[in-house]
Amino acid sequence: MSFTRRNILQMVPAAAAMSLTPRGFAADTHHVVVVGGGFAGSTVAKYLRMWSNGGIAVTLVEPNTTHISCIMSNLVLNGQLKLPDLSFDYAALQSKYGVKVVKDRAQYIDGENQILQLESLEKISYDSLVVATGIQFDNIEGLDSRLTPHAWIAGKQTNLLRDQIGAMPNNGTFVMTIPEKPYRCPPGPYERACLVADILGRRSGVLQGTASPGDTPTVVVLDANDGIQAEKHTFERAFKELYGDIVEYIPNAHVTSVDSEDRVVHTSVGSWSGDVLNVIPRHGAPQLLVDSGITGVSRWAPVNPVTYGVLTAGFPGVYVIGDSQGTGQPKSGHMANAQAKVCADAIVRIAGGLSAETEERLDNITTNSACFSPITSDEASWLTAVFKYNRDSGKMGLVPGSLGESHNWNSENYQDMFAWSENLFADTFK
Numbered sequence: 001m002s003f004t005r006r007n008i009l010q011m012v013p014a015a016a017a018m019s020l021t022p023r024g025f026a027a028d029t030h031h032v033v034v035v036g037g038g039f040a041g042s043t044v045a046k047y048l049r050m051w052s053n054g055g056i057a058v059t060l061v062e063p064n065t066t067h068i069s070c071i072m073s074n075l076v077l078n079g080q081l082k083l084p085d086l087s088f089d090y091a092a093l094q095s096k097y098g099v100k101v102v103k104d105r106a107q108y109i110d111g112e113n114q115i116l117q118l119e120s121l122e123k124i125s126y127d128s129l130v131v132a133t134g135i136q137f138d139n140i141e142g143l144d145s146r147l148t149p150h151a152w153i154a155g156k157q158t159n160l161l162r163d164q165i166g167a168m169p170n171n172g173t174f175v176m177t178i179p180e181k182p183y184r185c186p187p188g189p190y191e192r193a194c195l196v197a198d199i200l201g202r203r204s205g206v207l208q209g210t211a212s213p214g215d216t217p218t219v220v221v222l223d224a225n226d227g228i229q230a231e232k233h234t235f236e237r238a239f240k241e242l243y244g245d246i247v248e249y250i251p252n253a254h255v256t257s258v259d260s261e262d263r264v265v266h267t268s269v270g271s272w273s274g275d276v277l278n279v280i281p282r283h284g285a286p287q288l289l290v291d292s293g294i295t296g297v298s299r300w301a302p303v304n305p306v307t308y309g310v311l312t313a314g315f316p317g318v319y320v321i322g323d324s325q326g327t328g329q330p331k332s333g334h335m336a337n338a339q340a341k342v343c344a345d346a347i348v349r350i351a352g353g354l355s356a357e358t359e360e361r362l363d364n365i366t367t368n369s370a371c372f373s374p375i376t377s378d379e380a381s382w383l384t385a386v387f388k389y390n391r392d393s394g395k396m397g398l399v400p401g402s403l404g405e406s407h408n409w410n411s412e413n414y415q416d417m418f419a420w421s422e423n424l425f426a427d428t429f430k
């Protein structure tokens with residue numbers, strides 16, 4: 001299987017066609033509680049209602065009234081987008097699909113009694129519970145995220161980072177760190193490095209060849225991994241050919257501590273100071289999954305990719321999708337949307353008294369991922385991959401030949417990036 005840009009644009013709705021769900025539910029006999037209204041949670045809530053013909057009652061628990069998309073949020077840094085452009089409320093989920101939305105934060109899962117406890121101390125019982133809470137960050141000694149934003153969960157931190165970059169001097173230094181894999185959006189940090197180099201390089205005149213002597217900015221990229229994690233060839237070329245005077249890339253740099261006041265990052269291979277620090281800490285599954293005992297000794301929730309049901313004993317009817325799950329598939333919003341459909345399909349079947357493990361279904365479980373990366377202010381690259389369930393290993397494996405990438409950046413990809421993201425946003429939230 002090989003991929004083109006056009007295939008990617010069509011991938012999101014195509015994934016929806018996989019469901020062959022039973023019909024004829026007695027109204028509201030099965031109650032699914034979904035925790036988290038991001039890419040995974042909103043998609044699963046919508047498709048559970050659609051594919052059960054409204055027969056499954058769905059309650060979505062989410063503390064925010066809008067979800068701010070991380071996807072495209074690097075374009076807030078250069079002013080091309082604003083947070084409202086990337087903000088999605090839950091009005092369509094409620095009015096169009098009949099999802100009940102509860103504004104609260106989930107605190108604890110009582111797996112034995114099938115009860116979810118909320119921060120408000122309210123308790124909700126469920127037949128099925130889908131946890132889609134994204135990521136949380138490890139603590140780093142000395143890191144104060146009010147001074148040193150990660151901007152890796154979009155929101156106020158994204159604006160703070162934009163403003164800090166805006167206030168940098170022409171010859172300033174931007175220091176960013178990339179956490180150990182797996183982290184959210186494999187090409188995302190390298191894309192950010194390119195965009196920041198583009199902003200600073202244009203402002204100082206370095207990219208136009210008009211900079212005054214001594215006015216060259218620096219973008220230091222401290223990567224905890226042993227090399228570039230996605231679109232290696234593309235980013236290596238961009239760092240060298242476009243931003244060779246600006247970007248300094250250092251692999252195997254593990255952050256040990258941060259001095260946020262004095263703006264210094266200490267790593268296993270040395271210390272760097274900058275005008276702006278963008279430290280992205282290592283990720284793991286959120287506290288709800290840790291405190292409830294689902295992650296156990298793992299960093300991510302162990303699940304069966306046939307249903308996304310939790311493998312930890314004592315949690316019947318509990319599923320984990322999106323960035324929190326630990327199947328090894330890339331952590332992306334496109335992938336979260338695809339996993340949500342596999343999970344919704346499984347729950348609809350199980351609630352309807354059918355098996356989610358028929359021969360036909362096991363042979364057809366696929367998910368896919370796509371990322372477009374802006375490399376300059378008007379050119380982008382893209383990356384895509386398809387995963388398929390392997391019955392021998394019980395795991396999701398990369399479909400041979402499906403790992404596609406543009407190997408280049410251009411303005412046509414840049415335009416397609418907006419079409420692809422609009423498609424994904426609509427399929428998830430509208």
Ligand SMILES: Cc1cc2nc3c(=O)[nH]c(=O)nc-3n(C[C@H](O)[C@H](O)[C@H](O)COP(=O)(O)OP(=O)(O)OC[C@H]3O[C@@H](n4cnc5c(N)ncnc54)[C@H](O)[C@@H]3O)c2cc1C
Binds near residue numbers: 286321
């Ligand atoms: C800069 C950047 C660029 C990216 N670009 C791309 C891209 O081009 N393509 C792509 O596919 N992906 C991209 N991603 C990755 C993508 O954003 C994530 O993989 C995706 O958001 C994961 O979806 P999720 O539903 O698992 O988590 P999220 O989207 O983070 O949603 C989690 C939700 O859970 C809620 N929540 C958390 N805890 C609780 C709780 N205890 N109770 C109730 N609710 C809770 C949160 O409020 C949030 O709404 C990018 C990420 C970044 C940072």
